Amino acid sequence: MSTSAADYLVDRRRLRRQVGFWRIVAFVVAALAIVALGVRFSASMGFGGKHIARLTLSGFIAGNDQTLKLIREARDSPDVAAALVRIDSPGGTTEGSEEVYDELRRLAAKKPVAAVVGGMAASGAYIAALATDRIFVRGNSIVGSIGVLVEYPNVSGLMDKVGIKLESIKSSPLKAAPNGFEPTSEEARAAMASLIADSFDWFKALVKDRRGLSDDELAKVDDGRVFTGRQGLTLKLVDAMGGEGEAIAWLEKDRGVTKNLPVRDYRPDAGWAGFKLSSLGAAAADLAGLPSLAEALRYTDQPPVDGLVSIWQLSGGT
Secondary structure, three states, X not given: OOHHHHHHHXXXXXXXXXXXXXXXXXXXXXXXXXXXXXXXXXXXXXXXXXXXXXXXXXXXXXXXXXXXXXXXXXXXXXXXXXXXXXXXXXXXXXXXXXXXXXXXXXXXXXXXXXEEEXXXXXXXXXXXXXXXXXXXXXXXXXXXOOOOEOOOOOOHHHHHHHOOOOOOOOOOOOOOOOOOOOOOOHHHXXXXXXXXXXXXXXXXXXHHHHHOOOHHHHHOOOOOOEEEHHHHHHOOOOOEEOOHHHHHHHHHHHOOOOOOOOEEEEXXXXXOHHHHHHXXXXXXXXXXXXXXXXXXXXXXXXXXXXXXXXXXXXXXXX
């Protein structure tokens, strides 16, 4: 082999070693950069250290398992110093709202919790707000709507007109009553009224206890109407005017939460398939003259479960 050929081979081996070395260096630098960005992102989002958990209640409340799971996660995490509950909801099922209330009370038993009301915290959403240590509202937020309802379509008149009759064999007159396919009997109406009254008494007792109201003060707010944030403050339904900034300042000053902690969102995943179904259902409910059901369908990505409802809407009462 000639001298020039040998030199050529030596140069190629040296070049390969240099290229391999710089490839390793580039890989290490890239890996370190990714790690550094991850650490910086995690710190800004509140991961891996003390932070304030931001829980969001919006739309129709139906005891969503994912929302309840996030509340429990905030409760059990050693990194969560406090929680903010952002509420913008007209309410939902009475049972679902009760379930959210119970979970938030368990969270508040371990860590300070403040509610921040956006557009509204009405009916079942107000039940959820009652679970927190302090409720902050804007002047034009909507709160209240203390009440319970049940709605069902009755198509018996239409069935008579088209000559359709539904026959059933029941163990007792009140089984599956009211069912919407026959006129509601006085007995069935009284049975449903008893359910409503029992849940309403529970709701009122909750408001009275959590807000420290006298009987006279409760009587001023328990007729199902809604109030602005300003009115709610005067009526003792809420604690203070403000938003998230004021809530954090209160947590720091009055509850001893470390200042300038990052706020991390604990937010359930949003679906889209149910939205199309719920939109169609809402349109059908509007046509059937059931505004509360229509409102419920608009605010959920799944069909609402059967049961009593604590919800407020502009066009149909409480």
